[in-house]
Amino acid sequence: MGEATSIVIFGASGDLARRKLLPALYNLYLKGRLTEPLNIVGISRTPFSHTEWRERLSAGVLEHSPLSWDRSRWEEFAHHIWYVPGNASIPEDMQRLNNFLAGRELGTGRRLYYLSVAPPLYVPIVHNLGALGMHQETQGWRRAIFEKPFGTDLVSARALNEEIHSYFDESQVFRIDHYLGKETIQNIIYLRFANAIFEPMWNREHVDNVQISALEAVDVGTRGGYYDDFGVFRDMFQNHMLQMMMLTAIEPPEYFDADLIRDEKVRLLNSVRPIQPQDVICGQYGGYNPADDSDSSVRTATYAAMRIWVDNERWRGVPFYLRSGKALARKRTDIIINFRRTPQRMLGGRQSIPNALSICLQPDEGVQLAIDAKVPDTASDTRRVHMGFRYDHAFAATPIPEAYERLLHDVMQGDASLFARSDGIEAAWQLMDPVIRQSEQGMPLLYTPGGQGPPAADALLTRAGHVWDDGCGGS
Ligand SMILES: NC(=O)c1ccc[n+]([C@@H]2O[C@H](COP(=O)([O-])OP(=O)(O)OC[C@H]3O[C@@H](n4cnc5c(N)ncnc54)[C@H](OP(=O)(O)O)[C@@H]3O)[C@@H](O)[C@H]2O)c1
Structure with a gap:
């Protein structure tokens, strides 16, 4: 035996x-x-x-x-x-x-x-x-x-890491972010590094902006007490949102190895510019029911949008827009890479519709590339059309496993690629702590449940000439 x-x-x-x-x-x-x-x-x-x-x-x-x-x-x-x-x-x-x-x-x-x-x-x-x-x-x-959650700020995460390391070696420790167990999230790496056509375009020369959305239709429901303590920044941004951004933006590791991938993630977080207060919008849906009437409960953000700058060779000058919230019009999680417009000369001065690559994480998991196509029977009209694949069509015989299945299996294999390392967790808190402190000093903007979030989140983009993309299944 x-x-x-x-x-x-x-x-x-x-x-x-x-x-x-x-x-x-x-x-x-x-x-x-x-x-x-x-x-x-x-x-x-x-x-x-x-x-x-x-x-x-x-x-x-x-x-x-x-x-x-x-x-x-x-x-x-x-x-x-x-x-x-x-x-x-x-x-x-x-x-x-x-x-x-x-x-x-x-x-x-x-x-x-x-x-x-x-x-x-x-x-x-x-x-x-x-x-x-x-x-x-x-x-x-x-x-x-x-x-998850691993700590509530940098100090507590560091203390927890120290306590764990007083007995366990880092190689024995697996910090879960179940988003990383989702097939669609893992596919970001494969899409980028297994397809020769994308990597040469994956930089500031060709990318105009990146948008990462994790929107939920449900409200906080009965999780009020928990949610008051965490809010959207601790619940979504410090972990899931930054993880999605890291996978989208990291440099290719030399080979596929847990520590090399995690090295690149930490390097990426360390090159993010401190997030400025004017680049963060906090919202709370109307009717949010705080657990008590303490200041921190009343100020809990159920929505946030932010603009992040990555100061490295690949991404300098390309805004990453992140948003997440509850009680919104529809549930969707996606990453949209908006490419730059083509030069206008060839189209006789008309503006092209820029290409967009949508990585759809839920629902309708898949990938879509928006391209500009000529409308038949017109002289030169164009319209945005989509090429793409959906997991449920392309892999109909292989249902997508639950994230926990993959993660538990990886731990038993000793593969930590999809788990956060102590320095990665701490770097993420280091970035988010000032944002959380700032948000706790002001009142979140009220937004209508079932809507799009606070209008100020749209203004965050429009002032730079951008708009939130409709995402997968959108126009
Ligand atoms: N549920 C989810 O979908 C979800 C998603 C992401 C992360 N998480 C995280 O996963 C963890 C568990 O979440 P959960 O939703 O399963 O919480 P839960 O339903 O409240 O379960 C907590 C468990 O801890 C046990 N427990 C409490 N004190 C204990 C003690 N002193 N000794 C032994 N067991 C004790 C409770 O059982 P007894 O009362 O019988 O002792 C219960 O089984 C949390 O850290 C949560 O943040 C959960």
């Missing part, structure tokens, strides 16, 4: 475990990507039996991953699932967990610890793991996954 693999989920009774992690592990099992002997061991304070936790998880898979549901395969899989009730911040409970794992591993085994708990529990759990030597790799690798 080979070496055992134990996947330990702290926060076993929680939403993420039920809705995402176990469905992802089940799908990996169906694809034969989990090696056996296998133990999936959950811990949280709720007193489930093994059977009760399995039943809760099977309902989660049925609800959230119904296409892969197969009762007999699930029952096979469920034989690997165990539950240890306990409070992970109490050393005695952690010791019980360790004993349970050791009993199942029979001496040797690799362990993946998934901290699917609220961030204040990261330090006590790391401390208990360390005090019991559960991080030591004497009997197989030990890896730890930390959920």
Whole structure:
């Protein structure tokens, strides 16, 4: 029998475990990507039996991953699932967990610890793991996954990194940004570096501006308390928005290697000019219900748009416009590369419509290139038309896997390419901290729920002669 693999989920009774992690592990099992002997061991304070936790998880898979549901395969899989009730911040409970794992591993085994708990529990759990030597790799690798958010500012992220590094080596640490597990996000790198036609155009000579949007139709709903503390900058910009920008803008690494990619990301963030207050627009939708009437709750931004300048050879002078918000007209996430206009001479002085490459992340995942085409039966009229592909057409036989599936598999393979490194997390906070501080001093602009966000976000672009692109599925 080979070496055992134990996947330990702290926060076993929680939403993420039920809705995402176990469905992802089940799908990996169906694809034969989990090696056996296998133990999936959950811990949280709720007193489930093994059977009760399995039943809760099977309902989660049925609800959230119904296409892969197969009762007999699930029952096979469920034989690997165990539950240890306990409070992970109490050393005695952690010791019980360790004993349970050791009993199942029979001496040797690799362990993946998934901290699917609220961030204040990261330090006590790391401390208990360390005090019991559960991080030591004497009997197989030990890896730890930390959920987002990782810190709330530079100081707290740095303190958390230090605490983790007092036991775990950076190579054992995987900080999740689930956006990076999405196929469409990974495709940014392939689009850029596997297609010879794009890279020569990917610079200030040819690109006029870049727009990154992550817009949601839903409002904050019942997450009010959490959201008051985070707002759109901590919830979206410090992680997902900057990650999308980094993948769009980094220099090609010499070869595809986790550390080389992450080196390039940090280099990119370090070349971003400090973001100026006049380049940031904050909004709050009408009817936002703060958890309390404290100043910070009332000022929570549910929308932000900003202009970012990257001061390096490739991008100097090209604005990157980022926007994200809630309670907007429609849900869409995309990256639009707007190219420069062609010289007008050939078209008899008429302005061409500039090309735009849209990387559509959701919905309708795919890529579209907008080109200027002559309208038939006219002397010289042109119109914007689109060439493109959609994942659901081009890869109809291969449904897009959930981000967590890819990420969990990568951790087990020891591939950290899609995870944030400590210096990357800190560089992102360094950039965002002043923006957050500034936003907390003013009142956000009110915008109408179901609309386009505050009009000032349009003015941020129009003053430079730009407009927000309609994005994928737009005109
Ligand atoms: N849910 C999502 O879609 C999502 C998305 C992105 C990031 N995240 C992040 O993922 C993490 C988990 O989120 P979640 O939505 O699953 O939260 P959740 O539903 O509130 O679950 C938290 C879990 O922690 C457990 N817990 C609390 N104190 C504990 C302790 N002392 N010892 C052991 N377990 C303890 C709770 O169970 P007991 O009460 O039974 O102990 C529960 O199982 C958070 O960091 C969150 O920010 C979640």
